[in-house]
Amino acid sequence: MNLSHLSLKDFRNFDQLDLTLGPGLFLFQGENAQGKTNLLEAVAMLATSNSFHASSDREIVNWHASERVTRIVAAVQRHNEEVNIEIVIFDPTQQEKGSSAEREFQFIPPNDRQRKRLKINGVPKRAIDLIGQVTVVRKIVAQRSALLKRIRENQEDPRMLDFLDEKLTELATMITFERRRMVDSLNQHVDELQAIISGGREHLTIIYRPSFLIEPAWDSMETLQNYRAQLLDARRKEIRQGVCLLGPHRDDLEFLVNGVNMLTYGSRGQQRTVALASKLGELAFMRTVTGEEPILLLDDVFSELDFSRREYLLRQVLRHEQVLITATDFARFPEEILAKAHQYRVASGEVIQC
């Protein structure tokens, strides 16, 4: 998959941007606060229509835009066909009455906080909820925590928990198995990737730590029953604290490099390497699941890496179909890699090819 064209209108600090891309390595150089991260944020939004930074879509609309409407229009090449994506985001709080933007959005219900429209090949779509299942569990966890608090205040009978516990154990078991499967398949890639970027010095293992006890040999029925029993054991404590203590929302991952926990003992460069190996591992995993090579976005990841890790990483990413990389400078990068790349400069919300 590759992004062949991107145009932005009033997206963060971009007034207007038109970029023609395609397969290959794209380097975006610029000083701090020029729009590098904003540019990658726009590309990432094409995957989910949600920002990974903004707490509300409104933040994305350029402050200086008179009409307070953002447009992201893109053409993506997938399996030899072109997909056109258009995302329009509207900030209703700053709208002049009767403006053309307001008229365009007047059919969106006033309580719809998203204020966003998505079209794929010209056809209106709903933002596909990629983490649907997790959202459902979160809902149960929230309901359960609210119930725990009411039980604590003696406003509800503890037996009311049984019904929610039944739903939670079923979904949690499913998610736990799915997560374990994903971590297993990530582990098939990350060890090699960590070794590549670190020049053979480091080995990485990711360990999945569910919030409740599971023996690896248990099947889903045994897991479900044991989880239910653990929830019952924890019930008094949960009621006392008024929070849900055991469940997928409390699961954890550990990253071990040569057996050492990176969260506690990793150097910045090692932690960065772990993050990169995990990201590249995730792309490899997605490629096997979807049969499609995702676009690789690397935002400012080089500053903490030494020269040899930079070089190993670049050689590795060159194998991807399309890679977009930002940095404040590319001065200490191998010449022959720079020669293969399309280079751009980002300054004050403008992108100029070098």
Ligand SMILES: Nc1ncnc2c1ncn2[C@@H]1O[C@H](COP(=O)(O)OP(=O)(O)O)[C@@H](O)[C@H]1O
């Ligand atoms: N909605 C917005 N309208 C206008 N400017 C914005 C908006 N949101 C963020 N900015 C500005 O964009 C600038 C560039 O941000 P960023 O892309 O993170 O910089 P960098 O090049 O360092 O990655 C910041 O100075 C920020 O204040």
Ligand SMILES: [Mg+2]
């Ligand atoms: Mg940045």
